[in-house]
Amino acid sequence: MCAILPYADVQSTDTFQKSGGPKIVVGILNDCSQNLNILNSGFSVVAAAATGNEILKESFMDLKIDELIIQLLRGQHKRSINSLFDVIRILLTPDDNRVVASQVYGYARKFAKIGIAEALVDALHEGLSSPSLVSASIALRAVAVNDEICRSIADSCGIDAVLQCIDDSGEQGNKTVARACCSLLSKLAGSDANKSAIVEKGGMDRLIKLSARFSDDPSVLQEVMSIICVLSLRSPDNAARAIEAGAGDLAIQAMQKFPGAHQMQKNSCLMIRNLVVRNPENRTLLLGNGVEKFIRKAKENHESCKDAATDALRDLGIDDYNT
Numbered sequence: 312m313c314a315i316l317p318y319a320d321v322q323s324t325d326t327f328q329k330s331g332g333p334k335i336v337v338g339i340l341n342d343c344s345q346n347l348n349i350l351n352s353g354f355s356v357v358a359a360a361a362t363g364n365e366i367l368k369e370s371f372m373d374l375k376i377d378e379l380i381i382q383l384l385r386g387q388h389k390r391s392i393n394s395l396f397d398v399i400r401i402l403l404t405p406d407d408n409r410v411v412a413s414q415v416y417g418y419a420r421k422f423a424k425i426g427i428a429e430a431l432v433d434a435l436h437e438g439l440s441s442p443s444l445v446s447a448s449i450a451l452r453a454v455a456v457n458d459e460i461c462r463s464i465a466d467s468c469g470i471d472a473v474l475q476c477i478d479d480s481g482e483q484g485n486k487t488v489a490r491a492c493c494s495l496l497s498k499l500a501g502s503d504a505n506k507s508a509i510v511e512k513g514g515m516d517r518l519i520k521l522s523a524r525f526s527d528d529p530s531v532l533q534e535v536m537s538i539i540c541v542l543s544l545r546s547p548d549n550a551a552r553a554i555e556a557g558a559g560d561l562a563i564q565a566m567q568k569f570p571g572a573h574q575m576q577k578n579s580c581l582m583i584r585n586l587v588v589r590n591p592e593n594r595t596l597l598l599g600n601g602v603e604k605f606i607r608k609a610k611e612n613h614e615s616c617k618d619a620a621t622d623a624l625r626d627l628g629i630d631d632y633n634t
Contacts, residue, residue, distance in 0.1 A: 328366055328370060332360065337371065337376055344379070344383065345388075350388075350392050350395070351392055352394075354395050355397075357394075358401050361401050365413060366407075368407075368414070368418070372402070372414075372418055378425065380395060381426055384433075385426075389430075390437070390442060393446055396449070396450040397446065397450075399422065399427065399454065400446075400453045403454065416456055419460070428469075431447050431451040432464060432469040435447060435448065435476060436468070436472045438475065439476065439480065439488060444476065445487055445491045448473075448488075449495075451469070451495055452498045455495075455499060455501075458501070458504075461501060462502050465504070470499060470505060470508050471512065473495055474496070474512055476492045477492050477493065477518070478521075480492060481521045481525070486530070486531050489521060490531055496509065497537045500538055506542050509542060510549055515539070515542070515553050515555075518535050518538055518539060519535075519556045519557040519561060521535060522535045522561050526564075529574075533574050536565075536581070537578050537582075539553050539582050540581045540584075543585040545589075550590045550593060553586060554596065559586065559596060559597050562579045562605075566605035566606075570609075570612060571612075573615050576609040577609070577619050577620075580606055580616060580619035580622070583597065583606065583627070584623045584626045587627055588626040591628075602627070603624065606620050606623050606624055621633055
């Protein structure tokens with residue numbers, strides 16, 4: 312079963328469900344909760360079965376797999392069950408195209424209610440020495456579906472942990488950790504209270520420092536831009552702090568250096584828009600530094616950038632923004 316399911320199609324996973332597979336697997340996991348090999352194999356089966364299958368997600372939740380997950384996350388072997396974090400992410404991903412309304416949002420709230428978010432934050436506090444840091448970051452991002460959960464993560468010192476991991480990833484040159492932690496921080500920054508906390512903890516300067524460490528990697532730069540974009544949304548004070556930290560220079564230098572990196576170009580346009588829409592002084596600065604030509608080049612070269620680039624040009628106050 313462990314060997315077959317990772318390559319299974321929808322028909323096979325449906326057969327797995329109708330044959331009582333979820334109950335059998337969860338029963339084995341509960342009975343063998345001290346056996347790491349069985350736990351890793353069993354959770355790999357859960358992850359494979361639940362991928363793209365809303366019915367199986369529901370079956371596993373009905374079997375209270377969330378309670379087993381929190382029990383294991385609080386246990387002594389939590390760092391050794393890598394597939395456990397994959398299960399959290401997959402159970403909370405609305406990836407079944409056959410259903411109109413997924414239930415995963417409710418599952419995320421249930422996960423948070425029983426303490427899974429806080430348990431994942433504990434994994435982040437272990438830092439880069441933890442082999443599960445990236446998986447835990449991705450799983451925590453999946454749990455953080457609303458403002459209340461994002462704030463509860465901050466209350467558990469989650470923002471401190473993520474920022475420390477971002478600092479350490481830059482110092483150690485670990486781009487995988489940098490991307491995962493930046494993506495998580497961007498999600499947490501969706502809460503207005505968390506935005507303030509991130510900025511107060513020196514978040515802008517720390518992000519710009521990270522971008523300098525990974526100035527040759529657009530995949531990291533685009534994640535940094537995404538966070539600054541969220542932090543600056545409807546916040547002229549944060550937009551001013553971002554420019555002071557060097558976000559304008561980051562945008563111009565990165566757009567010039569990586570013209571073919573379409574997602575980074577798009578994120579740069581989105582960030583620029585939020586930096587200038589309520590800050591006329593930022594418009595003057597960026598236009599004076601020649602940002603317009605790079606935005607127009609992104610608009611011309613990448614279909615995916617057209618809307619973001621047009622909006623950025625408009626908010627920069629350029630009359631012919633739509634041409």
